[in-house]
Amino acid sequence: xxxxxxxxxxxxxxxxxxxxxxxxxxxxxxxxxxxxxxxxxxxxxxxxxxxxxxxxxxxxxxxxxxxxxxxxxxxxxxxxxxxxxxxxxxxxxxxxxxxxxxxxxxxxxxxxxxxxxxxxxxxxxxxxxxxxxxxxxxxxxxxxxxxxxxxxxxxxxxxxxxxxxxxxxxxxxxxxxxxxxxxxxxxxxxxxxxxxxxxxxxxxxxxxxxxxxxxxxxxxxxxxxxxxxxxxxxxxxxxxxxxxxxxxx
Amino acid sequence: xxxxxxxxxxxxxxxxxxxxxxxxxxxxxxxxxxxxxxxxxxxxxxxxxxxxxxxxxxxxxxxxxxxxxxxxxxx
Numbered sequence: 145x146x147x148x149x150x151x152x153x154x155x156x157x158x159x160x161x162x163x164x165x166x167x168x169x170x171x172x173x174x175x176x177x178x179x180x181x182x183x184x185x186x187x188x189x190x191x192x193x194x195x196x197x198x199x200x201x202x203x204x205x206x207x208x209x210x211x212x213x214x215x216x217x218x219x220x221x222x223x224x225x226x227x228x229x230x231x232x233x234x235x236x237x238x239x240x241x242x243x244x245x246x247x248x249x250x251x252x253x254x255x256x257x258x259x260x261x262x263x264x265x266x267x268x269x270x271x272x273x274x275x276x277x278x279x280x281x282x283x284x285x286x287x288x289x290x291x292x293x294x295x296x297x298x299x300x301x302x303x304x305x306x307x308x309x310x311x312x313x314x315x316x317x318x319x320x321x322x323x324x325x326x327x328x329x330x331x332x333x334x335x336x337x338x339x340x341x342x343x344x345x346x347x348x349x350x351x352x353x354x355x356x357x358x359x360x361x362x363x364x365x366x367x368x369x370x371x372x373x374x375x376x377x378x379x380x381x382x383x384x385x386x387x388x389x390x391x392x393x
Numbered sequence: 394x395x396x397x398x399x400x401x402x403x404x405x406x407x408x409x410x411x412x413x414x415x416x417x418x419x420x421x422x423x424x425x426x427x428x429x430x431x432x433x434x435x436x437x438x439x440x441x442x443x444x445x446x447x448x449x450x451x452x453x454x455x456x457x458x459x460x461x462x463x464x465x466x467x468x
Contacts, residue, residue, distance in 0.1 A: 226441045321459075322452035329458055376448045383445055 243378035250370035272324035283388035410457020
């Protein structure tokens, strides 16, 4: 990431997020592949390796690879049962898929010369809108029109109720906006910071040596952010689904 | 003074919304550490909701970022 890009200016900060067709597959049936699509396929491949291949011949006493899959499964199970309780069991695969997809995509994005899939708001917005529609669909299907009492909190004085309903409806409809923008903004901003410091380091040899500790620390921070944002994305999906599964009064 | 300059100025000013988000996040994490140091057994119970609060507070900062993006690229 520290190298100067081909497009001339050393400070081409957003060039790393360009979606471009892959040159190697030109004039083949795979011409539709862009770098974004390629890294999404790689993400799914890693998840399949973790979850399907490693548990292919599962034993009662797990080996090394099976233990890894079980740790990941336990993590997702704990997340869902904390938020959704025992009614949330059917949503475990959905929340797990979201967490693993975002997490592995973010980790792929930390590899040098790779592409950060989650740095495009079109993808994160799509995921957030799917979750948002799911909440409304499941809520209405489980509770009927009674589900809309979600917007009227109980124990509020009647003269305050119109304002409360207004605020609740508003805060419900900005959910997909913040849900998608959080992931997109965190990944984009983190990679731009790395690029800025990396570009400074690439100017002179002494500067590069002096900035090496800062770059290592920032990369470590980016790995933390990659995990944390994936966790928060899945956690918020579970929290939003909890509104649809159970009505609190 | 051109429109471009005012746009950059406005976008810079819009990011000041992160001051509030920063104060809020400091309060959340400070209170979390205080609660856990008083009662270490409560750590697991609070951790999930710590991140929910973190995300909801950060959302307000993200609105400010959104305004900055809109000033720079949309208007």
